[in-house]
Amino acid sequence: MTSATGASVYDNVQADGNAKEEYLNEVVERYASLVKRIAHHLLLRMPASVQIDDLIQSGMIGLLEAAKKYDVSKGASFETYAGIRIRGSMLDEVRKGDWAPRSVHRKSRKVAEAIKLIEARTGKDAKDSEIAKELEIDLDAYYAILQDASGSRLFSYDDIMEGDDSAIELAAGELPGPCDGLQRDTFKAHLAKAIDGLPDREKLVLALYYDEELNLKEIGEVIGVSESRVSQIHSQAAMRLKARLTEWN
Numbered sequence: 022m023t024s025a026t027g028a029s030v031y032d033n034v035q036a037d038g039n040a041k042e043e044y045l046n047e048v049v050e051r052y053a054s055l056v057k058r059i060a061h062h063l064l065l066r067m068p069a070s071v072q073i074d075d076l077i078q079s080g081m082i083g084l085l086e087a088a089k090k091y092d093v094s095k096g097a098s099f100e101t102y103a104g105i106r107i108r109g110s111m112l113d114e115v116r117k118g119d120w121a122p123r124s125v126h127r128k129s130r131k132v133a134e135a136i137k138l139i140e141a142r143t144g145k146d147a148k149d150s151e152i153a154k155e156l157e158i159d160l161d162a163y164y165a166i167l168q169d170a171s172g173s174r175l176f177s178y179d180d181i182m183e184g185d186d187s188a189i190e191l192a193a194g195e196l197p198g199p200c201d202g203l204q205r206d207t208f209k210a211h212l213a214k215a216i217d218g219l220p221d222r223e224k225l226v227l228a229l230y231y232d233e234e235l236n237l238k239e240i241g242e243v244i245g246v247s248e249s250r251v252s253q254i255h256s257q258a259a260m261r262l263k264a265r266l267t268e269w270n
Contacts, residue, residue: 048088049081052103056080059107065236067115074110083110129170129260131156132163137264146220147261165254170260171252215265223258226251 060076069077087106091099135155139147147155151164216224222244229235229243232258244251 045085045088049084051139052084052100053081055100055103056084056107057147060105060111061233062236063108063111071115075114079110079114080107083107086110125169128166129256132166132170132257133260133264137263137267139266149257167253167256167260168249170256212262213268215262219258223254223261226254227258230255 056077057080060073060080063105064071064073064076083106084103087099089104090106091102093099094201095102132152135152136147139151139155143151149163153160156163216227219227225244226240229240230237235243237248237255241248248256
Protein backbone atom coordinates (compact mmCIF):
# COMPACT_ATOMS: atom_id res chain seq x y z
CA MET A 22 0.00 0.00 0.00
CA THR A 23 1.43 3.31 -1.03
CA SER A 24 0.23 6.86 -0.55
CA ALA A 25 1.06 10.41 -1.42
CA THR A 26 2.33 12.27 1.64
CA GLY A 27 -0.46 13.76 3.70
CA ALA A 28 -3.27 11.81 2.03
CA SER A 29 -4.83 8.46 2.82
CA VAL A 30 -4.28 5.44 0.61
CA TYR A 31 -8.03 5.33 -0.01
CA ASP A 32 -8.10 8.94 -1.19
CA ASN A 33 -5.34 8.17 -3.67
CA VAL A 34 -7.20 5.25 -5.23
CA GLN A 35 -8.47 6.33 -8.61
CA ALA A 36 -12.18 7.04 -8.49
CA ASP A 37 -12.83 5.56 -11.94
CA GLY A 38 -15.31 2.71 -11.98
CA ASN A 39 -15.41 0.56 -8.86
CA ALA A 40 -11.74 1.02 -7.91
CA LYS A 41 -12.44 2.27 -4.38
CA GLU A 42 -14.91 -0.52 -3.69
CA GLU A 43 -12.44 -3.08 -5.02
CA TYR A 44 -9.74 -1.62 -2.78
CA LEU A 45 -11.96 -2.01 0.31
CA ASN A 46 -12.92 -5.56 -0.66
CA GLU A 47 -9.24 -6.41 -1.03
CA VAL A 48 -8.50 -5.01 2.44
CA VAL A 49 -11.37 -6.98 4.01
CA GLU A 50 -10.26 -10.21 2.34
CA ARG A 51 -6.65 -9.70 3.35
CA TYR A 52 -7.20 -8.63 6.97
CA ALA A 53 -10.40 -10.48 7.98
CA SER A 54 -8.24 -12.94 9.90
CA LEU A 55 -6.77 -10.04 11.91
CA VAL A 56 -10.28 -8.94 12.92
CA LYS A 57 -11.18 -12.48 14.02
CA ARG A 58 -7.96 -12.90 15.96
CA ILE A 59 -8.50 -9.66 17.87
CA ALA A 60 -12.17 -10.52 18.49
CA HIS A 61 -11.35 -13.92 19.98
CA HIS A 62 -8.61 -12.40 22.12
CA LEU A 63 -10.89 -9.70 23.53
CA LEU A 64 -13.76 -12.12 24.04
CA LEU A 65 -11.75 -13.86 26.76
CA ARG A 66 -12.25 -10.81 28.98
CA MET A 67 -15.90 -10.19 28.13
CA PRO A 68 -19.02 -11.33 29.98
CA ALA A 69 -21.10 -14.13 28.47
CA SER A 70 -23.59 -11.61 27.05
CA VAL A 71 -21.04 -10.39 24.50
CA GLN A 72 -21.14 -12.47 21.32
CA ILE A 73 -18.14 -13.13 19.07
CA ASP A 74 -20.16 -12.26 15.95
CA ASP A 75 -20.92 -8.80 17.37
CA LEU A 76 -17.24 -8.17 18.04
CA ILE A 77 -16.29 -9.31 14.54
CA GLN A 78 -18.96 -7.16 12.95
CA SER A 79 -17.85 -4.04 14.82
CA GLY A 80 -14.22 -4.95 14.11
CA MET A 81 -14.96 -5.07 10.38
CA ILE A 82 -16.34 -1.54 10.64
CA GLY A 83 -13.09 -0.50 12.31
CA LEU A 84 -11.11 -2.22 9.55
CA LEU A 85 -12.99 -0.31 6.85
CA GLU A 86 -12.45 2.96 8.72
CA ALA A 87 -8.75 2.16 8.92
CA ALA A 88 -8.65 1.41 5.18
CA LYS A 89 -10.22 4.80 4.43
CA LYS A 90 -8.04 6.83 6.79
CA TYR A 91 -4.65 5.11 6.68
CA ASP A 92 -1.83 7.46 5.72
CA VAL A 93 1.50 5.74 5.13
CA SER A 94 3.35 9.00 5.82
CA LYS A 95 2.45 8.66 9.53
CA GLY A 96 5.04 5.91 9.78
CA ALA A 97 3.00 3.05 11.24
CA SER A 98 2.35 -0.10 9.21
CA PHE A 99 -1.23 -0.64 8.05
CA GLU A 100 -1.63 -3.74 10.23
CA THR A 101 -0.54 -1.81 13.34
CA TYR A 102 -2.84 1.10 12.54
CA ALA A 103 -5.75 -1.19 11.63
CA GLY A 104 -5.30 -3.17 14.83
CA ILE A 105 -5.80 0.00 16.87
CA ARG A 106 -8.90 0.93 14.89
CA ILE A 107 -10.35 -2.59 15.08
CA ARG A 108 -9.88 -2.84 18.85
CA GLY A 109 -11.29 0.65 19.32
CA SER A 110 -14.37 -0.16 17.28
CA MET A 111 -14.98 -3.32 19.29
CA LEU A 112 -14.58 -1.51 22.61
CA ASP A 113 -16.92 1.25 21.45
CA GLU A 114 -19.56 -1.35 20.60
CA VAL A 115 -19.24 -2.95 24.03
CA ARG A 116 -19.55 0.44 25.73
CA LYS A 117 -22.75 1.15 23.86
CA GLY A 118 -24.23 -1.96 25.41
CA ASP A 119 -23.83 -0.38 28.86
CA TRP A 120 -23.74 -3.84 30.48
CA ALA A 121 -21.31 -2.97 33.27
CA PRO A 122 -23.09 -1.82 36.44
CA ARG A 123 -22.09 1.61 37.71
CA SER A 124 -21.23 0.00 41.04
CA VAL A 125 -18.45 -2.00 39.39
CA HIS A 126 -16.81 1.13 37.98
CA ARG A 127 -17.24 2.93 41.31
CA LYS A 128 -15.60 0.10 43.25
CA SER A 129 -12.78 -0.10 40.69
CA ARG A 130 -12.05 3.60 41.17
CA LYS A 131 -11.98 3.10 44.95
CA VAL A 132 -9.45 0.29 44.56
CA ALA A 133 -7.23 2.48 42.38
CA GLU A 134 -7.48 5.28 44.94
CA ALA A 135 -6.60 2.89 47.77
CA ILE A 136 -3.57 1.62 45.87
CA LYS A 137 -2.40 5.17 45.25
CA LEU A 138 -2.77 6.12 48.92
CA ILE A 139 -0.95 3.02 50.17
CA GLU A 140 1.94 3.34 47.75
CA ALA A 141 2.31 7.05 48.46
CA ARG A 142 2.38 6.30 52.18
CA THR A 143 4.72 3.29 52.13
CA GLY A 144 6.76 3.80 48.97
CA LYS A 145 6.18 0.13 48.13
CA ASP A 146 3.81 -1.94 45.98
CA ALA A 147 0.44 -2.18 47.70
CA LYS A 148 -0.29 -5.78 48.75
CA ASP A 149 -3.68 -7.46 48.48
CA SER A 150 -4.15 -7.50 52.25
CA GLU A 151 -3.20 -3.83 52.55
CA ILE A 152 -5.65 -2.80 49.84
CA ALA A 153 -8.46 -4.77 51.46
CA LYS A 154 -7.66 -3.19 54.84
CA GLU A 155 -7.62 0.31 53.30
CA LEU A 156 -11.05 -0.38 51.81
CA GLU A 157 -12.23 -1.81 55.14
CA ILE A 158 -13.27 -5.13 53.61
CA ASP A 159 -11.94 -8.68 53.86
CA LEU A 160 -9.79 -10.37 51.22
CA ASP A 161 -12.65 -12.38 49.76
CA ALA A 162 -14.66 -9.19 49.19
CA TYR A 163 -11.62 -7.54 47.59
CA TYR A 164 -11.07 -10.50 45.26
CA ALA A 165 -14.77 -10.36 44.34
CA ILE A 166 -14.29 -6.73 43.25
CA LEU A 167 -11.33 -7.75 41.09
CA GLN A 168 -13.35 -10.57 39.56
CA ASP A 169 -16.25 -8.24 38.74
CA ALA A 170 -13.86 -5.70 37.27
CA SER A 171 -12.23 -8.34 35.07
CA GLY A 172 -15.56 -8.84 33.31
CA SER A 173 -16.34 -5.17 32.89
CA ARG A 174 -13.18 -3.46 31.68
CA LEU A 175 -10.38 -4.24 29.28
CA PHE A 176 -6.99 -2.84 30.08
CA SER A 177 -5.97 -0.61 27.19
CA TYR A 178 -5.05 2.98 26.48
CA ASP A 179 -8.78 3.68 26.78
CA ASP A 180 -8.90 2.36 30.34
CA ILE A 181 -6.03 4.54 31.47
CA MET A 182 -7.62 7.54 29.79
CA GLU A 183 -10.95 6.76 31.49
CA GLY A 184 -12.66 5.70 28.28
CA ASP A 185 -11.70 8.86 26.38
CA ASP A 186 -11.93 8.02 22.67
CA SER A 187 -9.05 10.41 22.02
CA ALA A 188 -6.75 7.73 23.43
CA ILE A 189 -7.13 5.67 20.27
CA GLU A 190 -6.48 8.72 18.14
CA LEU A 191 -3.46 9.49 20.29
CA ALA A 192 -2.05 6.01 19.85
CA ALA A 193 -2.74 6.12 16.12
CA GLY A 194 -1.03 9.48 15.71
CA GLU A 195 -4.00 11.26 14.17
CA LEU A 196 -4.56 14.22 16.49
CA PRO A 197 -3.62 17.45 14.71
CA GLY A 198 -1.09 19.86 16.12
CA PRO A 199 2.70 20.15 16.50
CA CYS A 200 2.83 18.73 20.05
CA ASP A 201 0.98 15.48 19.38
CA GLY A 202 4.05 13.39 18.69
CA LEU A 203 5.66 14.57 21.91
CA GLN A 204 2.47 13.92 23.89
CA ARG A 205 2.14 10.42 22.46
CA ASP A 206 5.79 9.57 23.11
CA THR A 207 5.61 10.97 26.63
CA PHE A 208 2.51 8.93 27.40
CA LYS A 209 4.10 5.75 26.06
CA ALA A 210 7.21 6.41 28.12
CA HIS A 211 5.14 6.89 31.29
CA LEU A 212 3.10 3.76 30.52
CA ALA A 213 6.21 1.67 29.85
CA LYS A 214 7.79 2.88 33.09
CA ALA A 215 4.62 2.13 35.05
CA ILE A 216 4.38 -1.39 33.59
CA ASP A 217 8.06 -2.03 34.30
CA GLY A 218 7.45 -1.00 37.91
CA LEU A 219 4.64 -3.50 38.48
CA PRO A 220 5.13 -6.46 40.83
CA ASP A 221 6.74 -9.33 38.93
CA ARG A 222 3.63 -11.52 38.78
CA GLU A 223 1.40 -8.72 37.47
CA LYS A 224 4.01 -7.75 34.88
CA LEU A 225 4.31 -11.37 33.76
CA VAL A 226 0.54 -11.74 33.37
CA LEU A 227 0.36 -8.61 31.21
CA ALA A 228 3.30 -9.79 29.09
CA LEU A 229 1.81 -13.24 28.55
CA TYR A 230 -1.63 -11.82 27.76
CA TYR A 231 -0.75 -8.88 25.52
CA ASP A 232 2.65 -9.79 24.07
CA GLU A 233 2.37 -13.59 23.84
CA GLU A 234 -1.46 -13.50 23.39
CA LEU A 235 -2.04 -16.45 25.73
CA ASN A 236 -5.54 -16.85 27.12
CA LEU A 237 -6.26 -16.81 30.86
CA LYS A 238 -6.27 -20.58 31.20
CA GLU A 239 -2.89 -20.88 29.46
CA ILE A 240 -1.42 -18.14 31.65
CA GLY A 241 -2.70 -19.95 34.74
CA GLU A 242 -0.88 -23.09 33.64
CA VAL A 243 2.34 -21.12 33.16
CA ILE A 244 2.33 -19.42 36.57
CA GLY A 245 0.59 -22.20 38.49
CA VAL A 246 -2.70 -20.54 39.52
CA SER A 247 -6.35 -20.86 38.55
CA GLU A 248 -7.89 -19.04 35.61
CA SER A 249 -9.98 -16.90 37.96
CA ARG A 250 -6.85 -15.90 39.88
CA VAL A 251 -5.16 -14.83 36.63
CA SER A 252 -8.20 -12.68 35.94
CA GLN A 253 -7.87 -11.07 39.39
CA ILE A 254 -4.16 -10.42 38.92
CA HIS A 255 -4.87 -8.83 35.55
CA SER A 256 -7.52 -6.55 37.06
CA GLN A 257 -5.25 -5.54 39.91
CA ALA A 258 -2.46 -4.70 37.46
CA ALA A 259 -4.85 -2.48 35.49
CA MET A 260 -5.99 -0.69 38.66
CA ARG A 261 -2.41 -0.26 39.86
CA LEU A 262 -1.47 1.29 36.51
CA LYS A 263 -4.50 3.56 36.69
CA ALA A 264 -3.41 4.68 40.16
CA ARG A 265 0.11 5.41 38.93
CA LEU A 266 -0.99 7.27 35.79
CA THR A 267 -3.63 9.57 37.24
CA GLU A 268 -1.99 12.58 35.60
CA TRP A 269 -3.19 11.20 32.24
CA ASN A 270 -6.85 10.94 33.28
